[in-house]
Amino acid sequence: xxxxxxxxxxxxxxxxxxxxxxxxxxxxxxxxxxxxxxxxxxxxxxxxxxxxxxxxxxxxxxxxxxxxxxxxxxxxxxxxxxxxxxxxxxxxxxxxxxxxxxxxxxxxxxxxxxxxxxxxxxxxxxxxxxxxxxxxxxxxxxxxxxx
Numbered sequence: 001x002x003x004x005x006x007x008x009x010x011x012x013x014x015x016x017x018x019x020x021x022x023x024x025x026x027x028x029x030x031x032x033x034x035x036x037x038x039x040x041x042x043x044x045x046x047x048x049x050x051x052x053x054x055x056x057x058x059x060x061x062x063x064x065x066x067x068x069x070x071x072x073x074x075x076x077x078x079x080x081x082x083x084x085x086x087x088x089x090x091x092x093x094x095x096x097x098x099x100x101x102x103x104x105x106x107x108x109x110x111x112x113x114x115x116x117x118x119x120x121x122x123x124x125x126x127x128x129x130x131x132x133x134x135x136x137x138x139x140x141x142x143x144x145x146x147x
Contacts, residue, residue: 008036011121011123012029038070046062053102
């Protein structure tokens with residue numbers, strides 16, 4: 001491995017609901033990847049989870065991403081379907097405590113293929129369903145290299 005190699009930076013930059021068919025919510029998740037190296041970065045696959053109030057409401061995988069050339073950056077999009085039963089449990093919790101901050105956590109493992117290490121991303125924050133107050137990030141462990 002090149003001694004000057006730096007781990008790519010990966011951050012969550014969007015999470016939005018999309019029109020869905022059949023009543024089960026679908027979400028688009030944007031991950032921004034920055035490659036600080038001269039060599040291209042190949043992403044083989046991603047496994048991810050989005051939790052709200054401790055309920056794993058979205059779990060998914062993605063593959064077939066374009067190669068990220070050296071010294072460049074791009075956003076990849078992941079499409080995920082909500083876990084219906086976890087969503088129902090979340091709604092029940094929300095009915096018992098309306099108007100409060102909701103904590104979320106996004107976790108992902110990015111497989112770089114070959115003998116490279118996986119990159120783990122974890123971001124935490126909070127938001128309000130009623131739109132009052134500010135969303136805030138309460139922790140960001142953006143890069144946690146897997147050994």
